[in-house]
Amino acid sequence: MTLTEPKNKSLTFISRHPPYGNDHAFACLDLVLASSVFEQDVNYLFMGDGVFQLLIDQQPDGIGSKNLVASLAALELYGVSNVFVDALSLQKRKLSVSDLAIQIKVLDAVQVETLVNEADLVFNL
Amino acid sequence: MKFTIVVHSAPYSSQGAHTALKFCQSLIGEGHEIYRLFFFRAGVNNLNNLAVVAQDELNIQLQWDGLIQENNIDAIACVTSALKRGVIDEQESQRYEKASFNLTENATIAGLGQLVDATLNSDRLLNFG
Numbered sequence: 310m311t312l313t314e315p316k317n318k319s320l321t322f323i324s325r326h327p328p329y330g331n332d333h334a335f336a337c338l339d340l341v342l343a344s345s346v347f348e349q350d351v352n353y354l355f356m357g358d359g360v361f362q363l364l365i366d367q368q369p370d371g372i373g374s375k376n377l378v379a380s381l382a383a384l385e386l387y388g389v390s391n392v393f394v395d396a397l398s399l400q401k402r403k404l405s406v407s408d409l410a411i412q413i414k415v416l417d418a419v420q421v422e423t424l425v426n427e428a429d430l431v432f433n434l
Numbered sequence: 435m436k437f438t439i440v441v442h443s444a445p446y447s448s449q450g451a452h453t454a455l456k457f458c459q460s461l462i463g464e465g466h467e468i469y470r471l472f473f474f475r476a477g478v479n480n481l482n483n484l485a486v487v488a489q490d491e492l493n494i495q496l497q498w499d500g501l502i503q504e505n506n507i508d509a510i511a512c513v514t515s516a517l518k519r520g521v522i523d524e525q526e527s528q529r530y531e532k533a534s535f536n537l538t539e540n541a542t543i544a545g546l547g548q549l550v551d552a553t554l555n556s557d558r559l560l561n562f563g
Binding site: 317318320332336339340343344346347349430432433434 | 474475476514515545546547549550551553554559561
């Protein structure tokens with residue numbers, strides 16, 4: 310199958326790394342925002358250690374990093390509303406939505422599966 | 435098929451960059467088209483033409499350069515990733531008043547929009563590293 314012309318695609322980004330210690334989390338956010346600028350259907354899912362990105366009261370000044378949660382605020386400005394967190398990942402880390410800094414939809418395993426299956430492209434970062 | 439390859443890792447630090455290189459060589463060998471090579475995050479170091487590599491080791495930057503040039507591949511270094519790692523072209527060097535530049539002349543510095551465009555225009559997109 311070869312695409313003959315560009316079209317809108319459903320892009321699902323799965324952010325699986327903690328906010329600090331490496332550049333995965335910020336790179337994933339940059340990609341999500343860039344994709345939204347190009348008016349693609351963007352889904353943004355936090356999974357595994359990626360859920361740590363969402364914690365309230367992050368204080369990364371001491372390690373010379375920008376605050377990721379502050380950057381996540383850009384999602385609303387860019388019109389990215391399909392932002393999800395994996396319920397199982399939260400549960401395994403003894404976290405609940407009350408620990409999270411942003412409004413986010415919680416997905417169960419079946420919903421995560423659907424999200425992945427229905428995407429034209431899945432980007433793990 | 436039209437492929438876009440995204441390279442995330444620096445050469446020599448991990449195997450990802452070399453695996454990506456071998457994969458690209460195989461793609462071309464099998465008659466596929468590489469729509470775009472996108473160097474992201476530490477992957478931009480693959481485009482640094484000032485690297486000096488021991489004679490008994492593979493010069494990965496040189497291999498990339500050859501592949502890109504011989505096959506006329508659209509090779510992009512992500513601007514945000516590249517500038518902060520000191521991988522810059524002549525134009526950026528002048529803009530920021532730097533002493534030199536090191537981006538291979540067969541690649542271009544551009545934004546993440548080029549990666550989004552590649553997702554829309556490729557049949558497959560693969561990440562390495």
